[in-house]
Amino acid sequence: MFGPRFILRTTSVPRTGSIDYMYAGLKGADGAKDIIAAILDRRNNDISQLILSHNSLADDGCTLLFEFLASDAGRKYRIQKISLNSNGIRDRGLASIVTFLKGDTSLKELFVQNNEFACTDPSLAKSFAEATNLSCLEVLTLSTNRHLGDQFITDYAPFLDSPSLRELHCSAMGITHRSVPILVEYFSSPCCRLETVKLNGNSLGFRGVRSVIRAIEQHNYTLTSVEMWSNNGPGSEVDNNVTQDEDDDFPTHGTWQENNAALIPIMQRNDHLGKATRKEALELLRLARTLLLPSHRIDPSLAVFPFTQLPTELQIYVLAFLSPTLSSSQRHRICAYASSFATLPRRYELPGNPSTSSSHTNAASTAAKGKLKLLNSLGCYFYEREVS
Template identity: 40%
Template sequence: MTPLPSKAPNSVSLSSRKHVSFSAEGLSSVEGARTVIETIESRKQVTKLSLSHNDLADEGCIELFSYLCSPEGRKHQLTEINLVHNHLGDRSLLAISEYLRNNRQLKELWLQANAFSGARDVVATFVDAVNSSQLRTLTLSSNCGDGNVLVSHLMDMLDSTTLGDIQISGADLTQVVIPHIVNYISSPRSRLHTIRANGNKLGIRGVREIVQAVERHNYSLTKVDLLANWTEGSETESDEDHTMEARKRVTERLNIALKRNDRLKKETTKGAFALLRHARAVLLRTAVVHPAVQQTDSPTPISRLPMELQLHILSFIAPTLSTTQRLRIFHFAATPLTLPRLSLTPTADAGCIPDPASVSPVGPAAFGGFNMAAVTKAGHSGCPSGKCMGSGSLMCRREAERLKWLEEMGCDSYEHEP
């Protein structure tokens, strides 16, 4: 009898198994928070928490984050928390800060449409926690409190090495915040690649000042949204400032600056990887050279040159990189401890997490195996074809490792040298 073909497993999203969602479920105060806590405790691992459009308020938020800060709560390595429109105030922000401090897992924090007052001591505590964390996305749009005060304090204190996306749209911002925004994005403290500030009252002159700061001082931003900011600006704005032609000119200037930054970013990341490959070969040498390979009549190898000349020659491989960026890569390349581990057996730490919808139902691939040939092919990303959850996604481990290395080397964006 011919055996029946194996039935492929149904497509199941890995993320859905670890996602707790109570969006618009009528959760209220402490009772609502306890409902969320009970659900979290019933799961082996939770990485995403969606609680938007409820009424947890301060009491419920404090209850929830008291649990998340406990040893039991810390077992769940949350990467995203959504608390949009939950009537949260300053006490909630302090509770969130306690959880966020030195947190290495949380990447996205959605807090828009709440009511934070912007009190300096509260914002200082929150920003200190952000700076110590690995947070990448922070949204504070549509804040019902004093947006000018909140954003001004925020911009003055931010110094996060990982925060790349901040959203402050619809926060009733006026030209009061412009100097604070300009100062932040013009300083080395800013590593932002995205800022969204749509639907405020910055005025065309305020927008111009931000655009000018990007043009002259910022090389990391690749997306800046400043729509619906043309009206209700400074009283000194003339009628000419509000013409379609004036708005068009400002928009064109911004687009040119952002395209410049995007091009420089790509050249920087490409140059960083190229420099690493060549610097490894030159700087990471064995202590003893085999006599058979020494030939007196051959051209002088680069390794015989003074170190200063070796580094100078290598620098031409990545001319877009700054001196500081190149030195970081040279130090990394010359350190044997930074070499990747060699393993004859593929493990869960190698390659990427396979897509359960595409793995074979039988054989090694069903248990997370991967194609070793694909990993060793020159120029291949290391992801087995059709098995990876996608380049750039959380499931593409190799892509995540490349991004992490670029950030550690400070090569995730162009670094301007005077």
């Protein structure tokens, strides 16, 4: 059988932007040293991915690797994806990952499934959640870490409030019906900004899955992909999480296919609302930028009724008619962003600037003038109602 050093030489020229040492026979600290040497050998810092799955780095290798990545020398490599699946990493290695995440601004995808994490110290799970919140992670895969289970969900989910995290994979982690109330609370909270969640192969139970579906239907509008297949394993038989008042809404009979079918219209609803929200938010930002910047002067020919002389609250109320899908808090944040010079991109040119003469700018200006006429008429109507 070939030794790891020989295998490393055969893979020492990975594809551009990636160091791929999957199944390379890397072991412990020596394996981490080989990875670090390969990173340092790369010119122009052009590394975006570390693919290190199915080795045996364990705690020693993981700790040494992430200590390097967290150093000044390591930070200059803007790595966006790290895969450490099946490396026998335990809690000490996870703690080094947590330390790295707290100061990182590049990593977007972290795959650490099928390791030996246990998080026997609740503070580690809490620190992991807080580090996730501070990071730029968009995808986090923890599946098949079977030693985590309910205790990890209890210690992790209540502190998770990441503005960037969009995918969370927690399949086959030994999660039972005891975690259902915590999952329900998290999915119902504004802190949950996930778009994809995977909970396959756990033991939530039929009623537990129904409880999660109901929470998403009533309170969550960001999730567009939810998987909860094969959740009838050991630990799912006893379910005391559903109160007596909910018994009529949660039948004890049914099929997993029916549960999945119940999710489809909810996911379609959230997908539609997400697209509409993004579209309306962009349209509102464009117009609010034109109208609400303090120094901008409206074209005198359009000032039949001076919209910008209205109280700010009434301006935002009128603008709301152009973005019916957005909530009042969303509109307020967009208008606050649009009215600040600090949020302008560099070399920004205000509408009407003589140096701006492209056809695109002229078309945008024409559209803005048309909407401004509408807003002036609406503003006049609501102003007359306000003073009468």
